[in-house]
Amino acid sequence: MRDEKLLGKIAALLRQAEGTDNEHEAQTFMQAAQRLATAASIDIAVARAHDPAARAATVPISRQVTIGEAGKRGLRTYVLLFVAIAHANDVKVDVAHNSTYVLAYGFPGDIDSVETLYSSLVVQMVAASDAYLKSGAYKGETAARVVTRDNGWRRRRVVEEKPLSAITARLNFQTAFADRIGKRLTDAREEARQQAQEAERAASTASTAIALRDKEIEINDFHSQESTARGTWRSSSASSGYSDAARQAGDRAGRRARLGVEPELSSRRRLPRDVG
Template sequence: MTDDKTLTRIGNLLRQAEGTDNEHEAATFLQAAQRLATAASIDLAVARAHDPSGAPAGPTVRQVIIGSAGKRGLKTYVALFVAIGHANDLKVDVAHNSTFVMAYGFPGDIDATEALYSSLVVQMVAASDAYLKSGAYKQEVAAKVVTDRSGWQPRRRVEYTPLSPITARLNFQSAFAERVGARLREARDEARAEAAAADTTRSTSTEVALRGKEVEVVDYHRSQSTARGTWRGSSASAGYSEGARRAGDQAGRRARIGDQATLGGPRAAIGS
């Protein structure tokens, strides 16, 4: 189960990812960190299934500050946290202004999510800054669906306009978050498959334990959450840019974990 020794090992993997200039090595360390976090989570789930009375505490909820009110682009920061959280078995509620999230899950899973997010959000902002500074976005266009009301019946059409810096940033960061989330879910699924293959017991199946954990988190979220409605992520009203998203996706593939990550500790908001 998740303990200080395991958290230290995860932290070491994150720093190794930051310390290499080889993107394949960085990706390997990143995915190794996620697999280790998943393995620790599986151990906890199996322990709870085997002996519920003697197992550590169950799910909890923690508020995580995303940024200050009024800062543009907070939804892409939230999207990154949600993508990482889903890879670590969390349920996440989002504030109406995206300034904070409420993370529901087991403490170790929330710790791992915060650690990954703390580094990846810094990388995401730095990568999008570099993309804008390069000027590459100026060669792209934004596609936006508009309603033409000039005739007797309103018609929807796609309008293409020069790509603005803010629209470029939002598209870039949205694609970055999606790619990182996919990488982490792949690492999680690999760790789960390995654990299931190694499970030779009949009394406490890994798959049954994980399903029990999932149900426990869902039930806890339902009993504690006061959220209303569904969070829909970044609005498409600013426009869609294939070029900016492609650049963001590539940056997400190259993302490495920096030593800003502090497992189990508080994280400063970006742009607060």
């Protein structure tokens, strides 16, 4: 669990992001919150590298996080969003075969940060995609998919264009939204790491790079030992159509997304019930 003072600072940044109608200001506050979370994660990693007691007290864990109910359509895009956030916060993820839950592997504070970010952003993703569909902007667009056609003795794969359906538009929109969020958070993380390493270079030390490398190795080893996952999770099925228009709309929404939920890490926010 994060330090209460740190949580207060992150919460203040998130409230500022929510309180502004300026897209660039919202992004600035959101990225500041991610940089703060990253800085705290670096501090813990460096402390563990120098203090055996701290290393013993904070170890990687695995935690199951519910994504949605079995049978709901579109859970893969929810998982994609969770994985994108996890990647920016040093957390590895295994995905259930039906995408109803994930297993997160990492340090407790990092997993807390991922869940906090996800609980806000998944609500925004669903709301933004609902608004896109209600606007009717997807109507008149097409979706492309690769299909196999049988021409007598020979089969060939061709690209087929069909009118863009609402479900395909939603999936493409949410996929692009998740991808954009992942890029934004990763940029903020890298900026925080670069700042920490530049400060150390000025002081002729190199603790951060070593600590982060050791942390990555430790999490990878823990995941290898604990994970029972088989195969590789895919974010989309082969039958899903591709829509450039819907993805552009989702990317724009991902750029505008803001974090406005205070990190109450002791309670989990209910996920949207309308999936698909």
